[in-house]
Amino acid sequence: METEVVHTNFKSEEYFINMGPQHPATHGVLRLLLTIDGEIIKKVEPDLGYIHRSIEKMCERDSYQQIVHLTDRMDYLSANINNEAVCLAVENALQLEIPERVKVIRTIIGELTRISSHCLWWGVMGMDVGALTTYFYGFRDREMINDIMEETCGARLTMNYNVPGGLMLDIHPNFVKRVKDFIVHFKTKLPEYDRLLTGNVIFQKRTVGVGILSKEDAISFGASGPVGRASGYSCDVRKHHPYSAIDKVTFNEVLKTEGDTYARYLVRIQEMWESLSIVEQLIDNIPEGEHRVTTNAVIKLPKGEYFQKVETARGELGVYIISTGTKSPYRLKFRSPGFSNLSLLNHIAVGGKIGDLVATMATLDLVIPDIDR
Amino acid sequence: MSYFSDIYKGIKTLLTGMSVTGKYFLTSRKGAITQQYPDNRDTLKMFDRFRGEVIMPHDENNEHRCTGCQKCEIACPNGTIEIIWDRGIDEVTGKKKKKIDQFVYHLSMCTMCGLCIDVCPTDAIEWGQNFENSVYDRSALTRVLNKPGSKLMPGVED
Numbered sequence: 001m002e003t004e005v006v007h008t009n010f011k012s013e014e015y016f017i018n019m020g021p022q023h024p025a026t027h028g029v030l031r032l033l034l035t036i037d038g039e040i041i042k043k044v045e046p047d048l049g050y051i052h053r054s055i056e057k058m059c060e061r062d063s064y065q066q067i068v069h070l071t072d073r074m075d076y077l078s079a080n081i082n083n084e085a086v087c088l089a090v091e092n093a094l095q096l097e098i099p100e101r102v103k104v105i106r107t108i109i110g111e112l113t114r115i116s117s118h119c120l121w122w123g124v125m126g127m128d129v130g131a132l133t134t135y136f137y138g139f140r141d142r143e144m145i146n147d148i149m150e151e152t153c154g155a156r157l158t159m160n161y162n163v164p165g166g167l168m169l170d171i172h173p174n175f176v177k178r179v180k181d182f183i184v185h186f187k188t189k190l191p192e193y194d195r196l197l198t199g200n201v202i203f204q205k206r207t208v209g210v211g212i213l214s215k216e217d218a219i220s221f222g223a224s225g226p227v228g229r230a231s232g233y234s235c236d237v238r239k240h241h242p243y244s245a246i247d248k249v250t251f252n253e254v255l256k257t258e259g260d261t262y263a264r265y266l267v268r269i270q271e272m273w274e275s276l277s278i279v280e281q282l283i284d285n286i287p288e289g290e291h292r293v294t295t296n297a298v299i300k301l302p303k304g305e306y307f308q309k310v311e312t313a314r315g316e317l318g319v320y321i322i323s324t325g326t327k328s329p330y331r332l333k334f335r336s337p338g339f340s341n342l343s344l345l346n347h348i349a350v351g352g353k354i355g356d357l358v359a360t361m362a363t364l365d366l367v368i369p370d371i372d373r
Numbered sequence: 374m375s376y377f378s379d380i381y382k383g384i385k386t387l388l389t390g391m392s393v394t395g396k397y398f399l400t401s402r403k404g405a406i407t408q409q410y411p412d413n414r415d416t417l418k419m420f421d422r423f424r425g426e427v428i429m430p431h432d433e434n435n436e437h438r439c440t441g442c443q444k445c446e447i448a449c450p451n452g453t454i455e456i457i458w459d460r461g462i463d464e465v466t467g468k469k470k471k472k473i474d475q476f477v478y479h480l481s482m483c484t485m486c487g488l489c490i491d492v493c494p495t496d497a498i499e500w501g502q503n504f505e506n507s508v509y510d511r512s513a514l515t516r517v518l519n520k521p522g523s524k525l526m527p528g529v530e531d
């Protein structure tokens with residue numbers, strides 16, 4: 001019988017490593033404190049605050065028109081949807097009747113924003129697991145949406161196109177044509193995404209069965225958006241609490257039950273198809289009418305509390321306003337999807353390898369300014 | 374057996390992906406979307422709504438449309454606009470009237486939200502399409518938008 005050799009020169013112990021704040025896979029200034037045994041992750045502790053700009057506090061100073069442009073700078077990849085959330089909250093509080101034209105344009109632009117956000121996510125997702133080509137293909141298609149936004153809204157990323165009461169400007173005459181061109185273009189490109197990355201054997205080995213999140217955990221951690229839906233948790237705000245013109249269109253809520261990294265990937269790819277079909281249904285039927293309802297120059301919300309939630313590309317964004325009847329809110333709280341989705345990272349990454357953590361984080365699709373605000 | 378079929382499937386998926394990249398490798402000239410930026414400056418035209426910087430158009434008589442109502446200054450979230458104003462005598466009515474002395478615009482603080490242009494009652498300011506704003510000293514980004522010696526266009530009231 002062999003006796004067990006006890007090494008005294010070598011010992012196994014856990015150690016810390018810092019991932020970030022300047023790491024290309026953290027997509028921003030997120031610092032992760034990893035406790036590691038060999039290459040097995042024992043604990044992940046996110047350290048936030050590197051890009052905190054106190055947006056919520058600034059909202060208490062600003063007028064309601066000015067708040068809208070701050071929300072561009074939270075989740076900058078779904079800037080238009082963030083704008084819409086604040087505008088809807090203010091409009092509901094004022095009980096403004098919004099023209100149908102505004103609702104339809106808002107929905108179209110919101111879905112285009114979602115596609116552009118998912119394009120970027122798909123590019124960096126591939127890059128995180130080692131496929132650099134996807135980055136260029138994702139950005140190529142995103143460029144067309146950026147041009148549409150630039151022509152209509154005036155900016156490519158921080159549009160500030162919505163104002164309480166409607167839209168800042170009417171859509172550009174070329175808007176409809178450009179969007180139709182994009183639909184035709186993107187329908188040929190999306191299958192390429194699948195051929196290039198989805199079926200790839202290396203990609204599947206990296207993602208299938210990695211970072212599994214059960215439905216119960218998704219609910220208890222407050223996961224929303226594609227992260228929740230990949231675990232079978234039906235949480236699409238557009239389905240359950242329709243806003244703008246989303247109740248006029250038919251679309252499927254994409255649900256998967258596996259809850260792993262690959263399922264989250266598939267949900268987002270499928271969501272691009274759904275968004276494309278929503279845009280397609282609406283683009284020919286933009287009603288005529290006003291693009292804006294005139295509001296008072298100084299908007300004062302009646303005293304009370306107001307809540308509005310929308311579905312951004314990352315999940316559920318909630319805007320909670322407490323008004324005391326003055327020109328700025330007494331308190332404005334954003335419930336950002338990224339923060340809740342980050343909170344479950346420790347839960348699903350423990351036990352995996354460092355490489356799995358990168359793949360898992362890529363499908364959580366974190367935008368750090370949205371988490372820190 | 375599954376060992377070999379796995380290898381076969383793996384190579385097949387890799388080749389499928391390679392066919393996509395190979396297609397673009399062969400047709401890259403046609404589909405290139407990157408712009409040769411500094412070389413195409415003469416032909417590069419930005420969209421007419423593009424938010425580059427705030428400008429104040431003047432007509433041939435060196436007249437602008439700004440009455441100095443300061444609505445843009447109030448609408449601006451960042452204190453980008455500073456209007457230094459004075460009271461002058463209106464030539465037609467002979468009454469005292471507000472007029473701008475200097476319309477100071479701090480481009481370095483501007484977030485391009487467009488609220489000032491949205492709120493302007495006389496369309497005195499609008500977006501310029503210039504985006505090449507790199508300078509050696511940030512004081513060069515503080516601009517006075519009204520030209521020296523310019524005055525209010527007659528007939529513009531807020």
